[in-house]
Amino acid sequence: MIEVILLISAAIFGVGVYGALSQQSFVMIMMGLELMINATVLAIVAFWWGTTGGDPRGQLLVVVVLAVMAIEAAMGFALVTAVYRVRKADITEKLKRLRN
Amino acid sequence: MGGLGGALVVLLAAAVAALVARWLSTVLEPTTLTVPERVPFAGGVPPEVHAWNRYHIRYYVMALLFLAFDMEMVFMYPWAVVFVKEGIVALVEMLMFILILVVGMVYTWRERGFTWA
């Protein structure tokens, strides 16, 4: 069973990698990252459930990963806002080009 | 698992019932609306542009604060469950949390994060 869940997790992770690499917009890149975190959460819980005999540190890891995601999201949005205020663009390539 | 299967069934049943009510009415008496009938209402004059736009929310600072607060909440659920058993340790922990939350709230308030930018 754990193999099936890990396969699902791998597939979500692959989609996340694709999104994070292919998207031009900051926020869309963040969505790719969040999908990868989603896959990570699933994998951790699968290991916790199947192989650790219910060690609570597995759950703790999930909570920490979620906290990391919240931090990433909050700082990401704050930066997007600050950058947009100055540059009026939210696309990575536009920014590269705008750099003097 | 257990009871949550029942919850899932109830969830789906309610959604399906609502969708069926909507779908039935179109099946019983199909109507095609004309262009003027589909114009969004804003008092009688058709809009010049689409309403969908890069909508400027005025509370984005507060939205960011919510993200962090939401995460703090996640820690509080397991904490509440073991509170009575852990006793004074948990109480001290909670004080720290409340302090963090209050500091974040007061800072944002001071930075005018709860008003329309």
Next chain:
Amino acid sequence: MSALQTFGIVIFGVGAVVSGWLVFRTDSMVRAAYWLMASFVAVGAILVTLDSQFLGLILILMMAGEMTIMAIFMVMFMMNPAGLNPMVMVHQHRTAIAAGVGSFLLLATVALVADFPADPVPLGADPTAELGFELLGRSMLVFESAGVALLAVMIGAVAVAGKWGRFGDADAGSVEPELEPEEGGS
């Protein structure tokens, strides 16, 4: 593990992958954000079937707020946020697909080849309480540092995103960009 649970896991798993994929296939930013939420909800449902009811539900609870904020910010900053003019806003498309498929294959191989010890969660355990004891016992430091880190994020995000700060307006002295973002994307 009953057949019904296996069935549920597979259904939700497929749902999580498909809705994750749709995030990058839709033109509307609101739909993209809520497809991502659907992916998280599906994963949350899988977690529930894996004896971690609390984690699954809390994931769903968190994501509702976070994805609405995501939608709000995406609509705010993306051109054509509702996808009224369909668009393709990608770069290095082929590399990205290759990387995505590659990472899937790698992880899938690991998942299938590696031999995991079978040591399931004991019956009758209360994972939420265990997590609570863990947080207030052995791993108190993690708990504390997460709390403090979140406070730092609160203050940092507010300071970075806000219009007003103790050093004056956020956009004071900023230069106009030399190029306007072009119409039509690339």
Next chain:
Amino acid sequence: MGLRALLGRLAAGAEVPVFPVVGGGARSQIQDLRLRSELMLVDSPRHAAVMIVAGSFPPGEVEGLLQVHDQLARPRRTIRWGAEPVPGLDDALVVSGDENRVVAAAVDAFVDLMTGSGPGEPPLLPDVDPVEWRGVGPYGQGGMGMTGGTPYGRPMAERGPARDGLELDQVPITIGPWLPSLPPGLRLHVVLQGDVIQALEVGPAPLRLLDRVDPFRQALVEPVPIAELELARARHHLRWIAEVLRIVDLAGLSRRALVLSHRARPEAGAEVRRLEAAIARSGLFVMALRGVGRISDLPVGWVARAAGSAVDARSEDPGYRSLGFRPVTTEGADAAARVRQRLAETVQSLELAASAGEARAGGHGVMEDPRGRLEVGSPPPAATLLEALPDVLVGQEWGDAVSIVHSLDIDVEAALREVPA
């Protein structure tokens, strides 16, 4: 269709959902319909089955009326309240006469619609796209590139500067003239960024003026009994308070104020005080109006008095002076202060009416009408208020803007009515 017939029979007994369109001279008539239990006046044409078109309109405004008609959900029926026909609304049921007749007509029309024996009205405007868009663009959606073209018949909004430095989209839109959230006939050309008004212009009024006598204008030329003037003032204030209460979703109190305006007699002061207490208990001042629309430099009647300055044309009048009249004032200058001020003035007016006896006032070319100083040769106070509107509303959130509009007692029709020289 058995189910349809059953539902129709049940539905026929429901309150008639009415969307009101208010033309010149019909504002208080339509307001009074809110007291009728047979009708339910709704804010959106999508919720209505019957549209009541009351008052008079200049010929050029018919298109907007037809647009609202088509926005009514099917099945629908139109009632023209008033003898003079509106071109384009030829199928409308014409009712002239008093309120009872129009309510009866609305109920009959609704029963007909529900039981299926009466025909619902077809759309009145032609079924054509405002802009040709079909077939253009890669998906035939009418657009090109990222934000170009007219996807699905309309262009997209474009960016503009904002006070917080985020240059995001601005939506130019005309709000009104038939939006029930605004005073009838008020047409606002607004630029919205998010829910904040970036720019605003007041459009031409789609109302035709009707000649009407009101005691305040009469008092410009000849002395009028003070009791009559003050009762009219109290009635006006109570109607206005009813409207403000309706906008903040206090329907019950709004009806109470409206009923009170019909029963405004000199001895009704205690009832007004009770109304004021109920309003204060509802949190109107604290939750909805405090700090909204601070205006301290507009020298118009009660707006100035709500900012603490005791200007009142009545204090110049010998008739009023003989009664010992002194203007009441309130501090605060915000919308809450304006409501409190008018409540206090209502009580004061009722007291004046009670003590006036046969005393008369006026005849000197100056009189304080319910809004402010009405003087021969200068624009009416309603026009001054309407003119001040753009300055006051720019930068306000939409909900606050609506509150401010109502707190200023904007009346497009009264603003048009010039003061004869």
Next chain:
Amino acid sequence: MNPVQAVLFIGVVLGLGAYLVAVLDRVFAGAPGGLRSGLMWPIRRTAFLLVQRRSETERPDAEAWALAPALLAALAAVGLTAVPFTPSLAVADVSAGIVLFGAAMIIVMVAVFLQGWSPNSIFPLIAAYRFAAMALSFGIPFSLVVLTTAIPAESLSVGAVVASQEGLWNVVRQPLGLPVYLVTGAAVAFWGPFRIPEGTDLAGGTALEASGPTLAVWRIARAGVLVTLSVMGAAIFLGGHLGPVLPGWAWTSVKSVALLTLFVWSGHAFARMRVERFVWFGWVILLPIALVDVFASGIVAL
């Protein structure tokens, strides 16, 4: 309880509750007419909305528009499953029942946002963003006061929370909890003074472009959310099915109806709040009260 029974049970409770909301709403509105017309009113009104045709806008997000009312109804239903009506009568009195309920009530934000966003019309759009502002402001205090009831119970199961009130109800033990719960609860259902996304200034807001069956489902679902909030409030603050003499289900009903009446009454007693003021109110007033509630309840529980 098997799935069919569960669906029927929740359906009947929500249906009766929504009907009661409509009747009470009319009573508090001071509508004329006798008892008969009051009792018939919800039925007649629903019949009208079913006869009325659904309206559409120019270029809506049609799928999301169809989904939004259904989602709201589903959330009301699923939130109700976590509550035990008697010690044995519950669909999903699961170990994380409070989280289940909390998640359902927070996702209401998604349903309302979609309902406002989908028609591509300016006032519903503004309404959608208003509700997002509201939800982000009441979300934390709402979750906090619900969570606090788990402290004495040492469990996140609603059944355990009810059982923990055997000696003393939470409304006494956590006196700040119920008031904050009622205020934020009314905001969850955008009811009463918090009818901010459906206010008259927006000509109906999220419901502006909805007519006929869409509007009917939307209104019924919103009433359903109120019912769910009342039943849950009765369970976690008023001791749910605990009480002398009467059977458990009767106590649950009596307490729920009391809270429901309070909710509906607030719809006619208070002016609609400004949205900016609500944001301030949620963060600067409700949140500290909720935090004090957590702390005080912690001390009491020790």
